[in-house]
Amino acid sequence: MTLLAIDHDSVVPPFEQLRTQVAAMTVTGELEPGQKLPTVRQLASDLGLAANTVARAYRELEADGVISTQGRRGTFVRSRLFEQQDAMSPEGAARQAAINFTQTARRNGMSLAEATRLVEAAWPRTTS
Amino acid sequence: MKLIFAPVFALVIGFAFFAAVRWIPYFVRTRMAPFDAMLTLADVKADENVRARLEAQAARRHVWGAVGTGAGYSAGLMASILPDPTVFDDAGALALAGLFVGSAVGQSLSALFPVNPPHGPVRVTAMQPHGMAEYLHRREIAVEIGLAVLGWASVVAGTLALTNRVDIPVSHETGLALVLAGALLGVVATTTLVGQRWLLTAPLRAQDEDQLVAADIVLAVGLRDLFVMTISATPLAASTTWFLPDRAWWLPATFTAAALVSVGAALGVRKRPNLAPVAHRLTARSRTA
Structure with missing residues (x-):
């Protein structure tokens, strides 16, 4: 993938098109770790979207750990180096596993409540 | 009589400049040159579709530039001959400045109006920021800001000297020269x-990759038009200080030094991808794909 494309006539909401494509671009390396992303306002005007739509996609991508917002410096693709260091700690490993699980659940169209129920069901079956 | 004759004279001369730039074959033939130069400098390989879009945009830029040239010259000439001629006795310099500014502003503003705007429901982006730092070299930004500061500081110093509000040890002639050269430099650099900023905050709208590449080249050329305008204005501002009688020696020295620095910055432009970062990135990927 080279370009991010938003189809305004698609049945998939624009924020979801934006979110999934940015996530895919980070996986394929099209967006490199540490790369600066456009501002919410700029991306919204380039794609003909409302600023709230882009802001929502960025919020969800940040919650998924794909991007990070660093105050006034801007929004960046999360660094692999940071992820590797983070993954070495027990909390970091669990966070990464949670991100992977969340992405899989989202891809399969599950809601937060459904995904949480899966974790709750799996919790007693696992040992520490 | 002068109030009627001067505007008519200025408009006729302005139209003559418009007609010359619009229809002289040399200008028509070379209208694609800035786009070709940008493609080379930014290392962008344009395919036929991109070239066709750029040629259409070059035709529009040419017309807007011609209108700007005529309008700028008329405005400059009118501003110099309507007021008291003892204040603006250098009509040629002011009209010439109007010509440069009008031409560059007209050409650059054409970038805001693409010939074939995107239609249909799909919009594409390369997910790349387009701010000042992404397109302009740090040295170029510093030169532009420096010239604006020098220009407006000169206007303030000259005004204070002319009005005798502060005891500044400069002659009346030097004060007048500070105001004239400073205003020319300040207005041009601030306009740039x-x-x-206006061009960079405008949306980079496209429906396919070719359109995005062309839009990025058009934006980059518009930014260069304005940068070149400032660089052209500095020797002009310096030259207005050379021939004024009874001005302090440091005045032409300062403005000439500013002109040399700014021309040096313009000549220092070498081949670099970030002149058109989106176009370079997209075409580089399609070459390696």
Whole structure:
């Protein structure tokens, strides 16, 4: 993938098109770790979207750990180096596993409540 | 009588400049040159579709530039001959400045109006920021800001000297020269900074990759138009200080030094991808794909 494309006539909401494509671009390396992303306002005007739509996609991508917002410096693709260091700690490993699980659940169209129920069901079956 | 004759004279001369730039075959033939230069400098390989879009945009830029040239010359000439001629006795310099500014502003503003705007439901982006730092070299931004500061500081110093509000040890002639050269430099450099910001905050709208590449090249050329305008204005501002009688020696020295620095910055432009970062990135990927 080279370009991010938003189809305004698609049945998939624009924020979801934006979110999934940015996530895919980070996986394929099209967006490199540490790369600066456009501002919410700029991306919204380039794609003909409302600023709230882009802001929502960025919020969800940040919650998924794909991007990070660093105050006034801007929004960046999360660094692999940071992820590797983070993954070495027990909390970091669990966070990464949670991100992977969340992405899989989202891809399969599950809601937060459904995904949480899966974790709750799996919790007693696992040992520490 | 002068109030009627001067505007008519200025408009006729302005139209003559418009007609010359619009229809002289040399200008028509070379209208694609800035786009070709940008493609080379930014290392962008344009395919036929991109070239066709750029040629259409070059035709529009040419017309807007011609209108700007005529309008700028008329405005400059009118501003110099309507007021008291003892204040603006250098009509040629002011009209010439109007010509440069009008031409560059007209050409650069054409970038805001693409010939084939995107239609249909799909919009594409390369997910790349397009701010000042992404397109302009740090040295170029510093030169533009420096010239604006020098220009407006000169206007303030000259005004204070002319009005005797503060005891500044400069002659009346030096004060007048500070105001004239400073205003020319300040107006041009500020117009450049505002115009570039305007171009960069405008949406980079496209429905396919070719359109995005072409839009990026058009934006980059518009930014260069404004940068070149400032660089052209500095020797002009310096030259207005050379021939004024009874001005302090440091005045032409300062403005000439500013002109040399700014021309040096313009000549220092070498081949670099970030002149058109989106176009370079997209075409580089399609070459390696």
